[in-house]
Amino acid sequence: MTVDLTTIIKAYDVRGTVPDPFSPAVAEAVGAAFARVVVLPDRADDGDAAARPEVVIGNDMRDSGPELVEAFARGLTAAGVDVVLIGLCSTDGLYYASGVRHAPGAMFTASHNPAEYNGIKLCRPGARPVGEATGLAEVRAAAQRFLDSGLPDPVAEPGTVQEMDLLGDYAAFLRSLVDLSGIRPLKVVVDAGNGMGGHTVPAVLGTAAGLPALPLEIVPLYFELDGTFPNHEANPLEPENLRDLQAAVVEHGADLGLAFDGDADRCFVVDEAGRAVTPSAVTALVGLRELAKEQAAGREATIIHNLITSQAVPELLQAAGATTVRTRVGHSFIKAQMADHGAVFGGEHSAHYYFRDFWFADTGMLAAMHVLAALGEQPHPMSALSEMYEPYVASGEINSRVDDVPAARARVLDAYLEAYPDVVLDDLDGATVSHWDATPRWWFNLRASNTEPLLRLNVEAADADIMEKVRDDVLSLVRAARGEGELA
CATH class of the missing domain: 3.30.310.50 (Alpha-D-phosphohexomutase, C-terminal domain)
Structure with missing residues (x-):
C-alpha cells in the first residue's frame, strides 16, 4: 500500500514513525525529489550548473538513522548529486556544515519525539530553511510521484559519497563567536537527555575537540547517546523533564544548569536554586549582548522575537537602542524575517535562538555560551542576573x-x-x-x-x-x- 506523504511531510519537515509510514523507500524517494526540486535547480539558478552539486547529511543518535540516511543518499546520488556524510551531529552542527560548505543539507532527527520516530530537516545552502512555502510542498509532491510510479532512472554519472568529521570545526567556530576564556570559574550541570548534547557539549565546552580548557566544571547528566530516551523525554519545554536537572544543580551547588533537547538545537537554562529561566529572559539577555557588540562597532541592530515572547523583550531591547521586529511563531517565519532585516539575533518562547553570525540559523549551544559569558563576566548569581530580564x-x-x-x-x-x-x-x-x-x-x-x-x-x-x-x-x-x- 502506498504511503500518503501528506501524513509525514508537514509545514516544516518530515516526521513519522519508522518503518511505517517512514521507511527507507520513503527516504529514498524524498532524496530523489530533493535533488530534482531543490538541489539541481538551485545550482542552475546560481549559474554553476556544470559544477557537481553536493548535499551534506547528518543524523542524531536514533537507531533508525543510518539506514534512512543510506536510502536518502541513494536518491541523491542516482540524480548525480555528491553526498557528504558528517555522521552523528546536532541539528545546528548540520547547519554549520551547510553554511561553511555552502551546500544544501539534510538532518535526520525527530528532535524530542519518542524512539519509534525519525524525520528530516532540509535546508538550502547557507542553512536556509526548506518549508512548505519554500520548496517542501514541491518535494512532497515529487516524492509522492516517485513512490506511486517508480523512481527516475539513474543518471549516467551518479554522485559520489564521502564521509567527513566536522565536529571539531563546528566547536572551534562557536568558540570564535563567544570568548569564555576570561570568565570566572563556573560549575555547570548539563542534562543532554541522552540526545546529541552528549556529543556536542564535550567538544564545545570541554577539550574533546582539542580546544583550550575553559574555566568550567561540567557535571554531565545523561550524556550517553540513546535514542530510546531511557531517563526522560528529551523535551525540556515540558517542566517534568527539567526535574532531574533542577535537583542536580542544587545537589552539586552548581552555578546554573543547561538542558538540551534531542537534536540539541534548543537550550534551556536553570538558575543556581533550580528555578527555570524563561526563554524570553534568555532572548533579552543574548539580544542585549549582540546589540552591544554591534553598537561597539558603530552599527545599528535589528532583533527579531515572536509574538509569544515576553513584553519585556522589546521593551528592554528598544530602550537599549535596538530595532525590534515581532513575528509569527515558527522557525520558518523567524528565519525569513532574520534574513529580510539582516537581524543580528532572534529568539522564540520555545528556546530556539537565531544568530546572523550562524547563517541566520538557530543554535542552542551558542545561546548557552552567551549565558555562560554573561554570568561569568560578573559576580552575581544566575537568579539575580535573570531577574533583570523577567519583570512580568x-x-x-x-x-x-x-x-x-x-x-x-x-x-x-x-x-x-x-x-x-x-x-x-x-x-x-x-x-x-x-x-x-x-x-x-x-x-x-x-x-x-x-x-x-x-x-x-x-x-x-x-x-x-x-x-x-x-x-x-x-x-x-x-x-x-x-x-x-x-x-x-
Whole structure:
C-alpha cells in the first residue's frame, strides 16, 4: 500500500514513525525529489550548473538513522548529486556544515519525539530553511510521484559519497563567536537527555575537540547517546523533564544548569536554586549582548522575537537602542524575517535562538555560551542576573482540546471586546488581545493548532493575580460547553 506523504511531510519537515509510514523507500524517494526540486535547480539558478552539486547529511543518535540516511543518499546520488556524510551531529552542527560548505543539507532527527520516530530537516545552502512555502510542498509532491510510479532512472554519472568529521570545526567556530576564556570559574550541570548534547557539549565546552580548557566544571547528566530516551523525554519545554536537572544543580551547588533537547538545537537554562529561566529572559539577555557588540562597532541592530515572547523583550531591547521586529511563531517565519532585516539575533518562547553570525540559523549551544559569558563576566548569581530580564508574570503555553475551534475563539473575543473596549486586537498569528497600554497591564494570545483541534493560550501580565485572572477567564470561555460564557 502506498504511503500518503501528506501524513509525514508537514509545514516544516518530515516526521513519522519508522518503518511505517517512514521507511527507507520513503527516504529514498524524498532524496530523489530533493535533488530534482531543490538541489539541481538551485545550482542552475546560481549559474554553476556544470559544477557537481553536493548535499551534506547528518543524523542524531536514533537507531533508525543510518539506514534512512543510506536510502536518502541513494536518491541523491542516482540524480548525480555528491553526498557528504558528517555522521552523528546536532541539528545546528548540520547547519554549520551547510553554511561553511555552502551546500544544501539534510538532518535526520525527530528532535524530542519518542524512539519509534525519525524525520528530516532540509535546508538550502547557507542553512536556509526548506518549508512548505519554500520548496517542501514541491518535494512532497515529487516524492509522492516517485513512490506511486517508480523512481527516475539513474543518471549516467551518479554522485559520489564521502564521509567527513566536522565536529571539531563546528566547536572551534562557536568558540570564535563567544570568548569564555576570561570568565570566572563556573560549575555547570548539563542534562543532554541522552540526545546529541552528549556529543556536542564535550567538544564545545570541554577539550574533546582539542580546544583550550575553559574555566568550567561540567557535571554531565545523561550524556550517553540513546535514542530510546531511557531517563526522560528529551523535551525540556515540558517542566517534568527539567526535574532531574533542577535537583542536580542544587545537589552539586552548581552555578546554573543547561538542558538540551534531542537534536540539541534548543537550550534551556536553570538558575543556581533550580528555578527555570524563561526563554524570553534568555532572548533579552543574548539580544542585549549582540546589540552591544554591534553598537561597539558603530552599527545599528535589528532583533527579531515572536509574538509569544515576553513584553519585556522589546521593551528592554528598544530602550537599549535596538530595532525590534515581532513575528509569527515558527522557525520558518523567524528565519525569513532574520534574513529580510539582516537581524543580528532572534529568539522564540520555545528556546530556539537565531544568530546572523550562524547563517541566520538557530543554535542552542551558542545561546548557552552567551549565558555562560554573561554570568561569568560578573559576580552575581544566575537568579539575580535573570531577574533583570523577567519583570512580568507569564502563564506558559496552555493547550485546550475543543470540539469547535472557531466557536471557542469567537466566544473569547466577543467577551473581551465587550468587556474591555480599550483592548488592541491583532491577528498576526491567531488572536492577540492586548491591554498593555492601559491598567491593569495584560495581554493574551490564542492560536489554533495546525494539526489538532487545539487552542493554545499564552498570557502575560504585570503581576501574578492579574495573569491568573485573565488565564482562568479565557480558559473558562474556551472550554465552555456552550456559548454562554462570560467574564467573571
